[in-house]
Amino acid sequence: MKKHIVLWLAVGALSACQPLPKHKTQTLNASNQEMHNQNTEQNAAQDTEQNAAQDTTSAAVVDDVDRYMQVQDSAILVSQKLNALNDPHYGDMYIQHKPDYKIVILFSDDKNRDELVRSFDKSIQPYIVIKHHQKSLIDQNTQSDEISRKIKQLNIKYSMGFDLETQTFNISVGSQQDADKVQAIVNQLGRQHETVINVGGLPVPEPALVD
Structure with missing residues (x-):
């Protein structure tokens, strides 16, 4: 009885070690290759998305720096002109950073200064904001x-x-x-x-x- 059991186990072990039929091996290899191709495509797609995101971020940073430099250069021109006007209600100016870059000009009165804004170069006008200020x-x-x-x-x-x-x-x-x-x-x-x-x-x- 014991010999029969041992023999059965041995036969089972041998059966487990037998090679797969050729057509099954080919099917398995094809399946593995397909999975490999899918993984490769997914990795390539992820790399492309990451690179695109990095490029977008880098471009945004460069654009932000360029825009700030443009506003800063414009602010110098605005300041020079405002100082030359000698308006007694002028309360100084500053560059606003958030939510957008703006050149904020302060006046202590409520006079309409649309004409003043239009007197600046057209490239500067979109950045200018006039605000009421308590102190000149x-x-x-x-x-x-x-x-x-x-x-x-x-x-x-x-x-x-x-x-x-x-x-x-x-x-x-x-x-x-x-x-x-x-x-x-x-x-x-x-x-x-x-x-x-x-x-x-x-x-x-x-x-x-x-x-």
């Missing part, structure tokens, strides 16, 4: 000087600027104690709602050059 450049400079004179009396280190987008005076000092002193001055002048005081961020003086 004259107002900014006058009020900034007023605040600075008061702060200088404290004999502390500080820096000051005006943020065109938020329309606020930004003052940086070296400590919270100095910030409290400046805040008292700002409150006294009634400009607490249009002033931001920061502790830190003071410019670091460059070391002197040694011959």
